[in-house]
Amino acid sequence: MLIAVDHVQLAAPPGSEERLRAYYRDVLGMTEVSKPPVLAARGGCWFAAGDVRLHLGVEEDFRPARKAHPGLRVVDIEGIARRLREAGVEVLWDDNLPGERRFHTEDPVGNRLEFLEAVAI
Incomplete structure (x- = not known):
């Protein structure tokens, strides 16, 4: 009955839209989608890249998601990590998942994100 995930919603504090655009649009290269x-x-604000849809919704009593997170499958994980580091974003590599190259980071409001790329065998 379920066929796909339509989008992932993350919370953000009021007034953070420009910081979110600078990160998701300008650093990650996603397209902003009109709401x-x-x-x-x-x-x-809402963003898309390929089949990935992320919605950032304002929450008055905002607390960033520190454990819960979207896992974003990517191509050229090294390039994405480099872009994030060049933008001043911390990248934490994790080699505990066999068959995957992955890292965790935080968006500008503190939400955890995971980036993964399959390792060629």
């Missing part, structure tokens, strides 16, 4: 007007009035 329907009734939802745009709530703040936040």
